[in-house]
Amino acid sequence: MAIIEVDDLKKSYDGRSVLDGVTFAVEEGEVFGILGPNGAGKTTTVESIEGLRRPDSGRISVLGLDPHRDAAALRPHIGVQLQQTQLPDNLKVWEALDLYASFYPEPRDWRSLLDEWGLARQRNTRFGKLSGGQKQRLFIALALVGDPKVAFLDELTTGLDPQARRDTWEHVKRIKASGVTTILVSHYMDEVEELCDRVAVIDRGTVVALDTPAGLVGSAAGPQQLRFTLPGGTDDPIDLVAAVPGVTDVRRDGDRVIVTGTGDFATAVTAQLARHHVLVADLRIDSRSLEDAFIALTGRPFDH
Ligand SMILES: Nc1ncnc2c1ncn2[C@@H]1O[C@H](COP(=O)(O)OP(=O)(O)OP(=O)(O)O)[C@@H](O)[C@H]1O
Numbered sequence: 001m002a003i004i005e006v007d008d009l010k011k012s013y014d015g016r017s018v019l020d021g022v023t024f025a026v027e028e029g030e031v032f033g034i035l036g037p038n039g040a041g042k043t044t045t046v047e048s049i050e051g052l053r054r055p056d057s058g059r060i061s062v063l064g065l066d067p068h069r070d071a072a073a074l075r076p077h078i079g080v081q082l083q084q085t086q087l088p089d090n091l092k093v094w095e096a097l098d099l100y101a102s103f104y105p106e107p108r109d110w111r112s113l114l115d116e117w118g119l120a121r122q123r124n125t126r127f128g129k130l131s132g133g134q135k136q137r138l139f140i141a142l143a144l145v146g147d148p149k150v151a152f153l154d155e156l157t158t159g160l161d162p163q164a165r166r167d168t169w170e171h172v173k174r175i176k177a178s179g180v181t182t183i184l185v186s187h188y189m190d191e192v193e194e195l196c197d198r199v200a201v202i203d204r205g206t207v208v209a210l211d212t213p214a215g216l217v218g219s220a221a222g223p224q225q226l227r228f229t230l231p232g233g234t235d236d237p238i239d240l241v242a243a244v245p246g247v248t249d250v251r252r253d254g255d256r257v258i259v260t261g262t263g264d265f266a267t268a269v270t271a272q273l274a275r276h277h278v279l280v281a282d283l284r285i286d287s288r289s290l291e292d293a294f295i296a297l298t299g300r301p302f303d304h
Contacts, residue, residue: 001027002025003027004060004181006025008059009021009055009057010058011205018041019041019045019048022207026183027181029179031175032182037203038187040204046185051074063149063150076104076105078149079142080151091126093125093138097110104145117141118167132159133161136168137167137171151181151183154185157169176197187302189291193290198211201294203294224265225259226259226265227284228282237278248260270283
């Protein structure tokens, strides 16, 4: 069931169009990614859904409510991740959670959120003394303290080191497990690939693709190659491999075999070889990424 419906949003600033007919629907319980380069219109889109900006035209429904007309009715059901500058440095972690809990009619017990988000030991630490990763986890905990049905996370891991990013991702997976529908705005391909069920790719104010991360990569990235080495004495597997669905070409170059195909052919090829007890070595798959998909969709690199 769609919990958010966005239909034909348009918005211009000073006569310059930044949203030009954005349309998508978010299903209950999914982590829905909004991916796009800087300035693509991501924040304008989500802040319109949150009721913070008013589009020039188009229709938005969140839990069956209009974010502007029904703002008061909607507010208890949505949680929005704050931006870095929005908490005073001297506020303690527990005070921030207690304060935000007081804004909601039926908040969660913030003490359990401290444990869940790995902040129990920072309970009495002032905001200004937290590490980047701890601040980010606090922002997410604050977005969840009202026990929302929908959470909005915007540029979740900007500025974090690789380990803190991975830690934050692991925590975000728990939000999904708890059933909260999550909108995740990002310009990091790896982040949406790791966390999102589906992704809307926004470029220059329009949705240029909407699919699962694997679907986006598979449909836009073209054929892939699988390569392996045949140990001496192995029977020639070319006919065996060529018969696998999705395989479009098999070439042999000495003891190297190069298989080209589309869709999930690589898994099927390895299964076929295993079934026929053909042992291969040095198996490699050219990995395509969302980055390749973006180039295929728009004709230009992601950060331009
Ligand atoms: N209040 C505003 N007044 C004028 N122009 C704006 C305003 N807000 C956004 N813009 C412009 O609209 C375009 C889209 O901005 P938006 O913040 O929605 O993009 P974004 O995809 O979230 O980008 P980023 O990843 O850089 O935050 C940008 O060119 C931006 O400069």
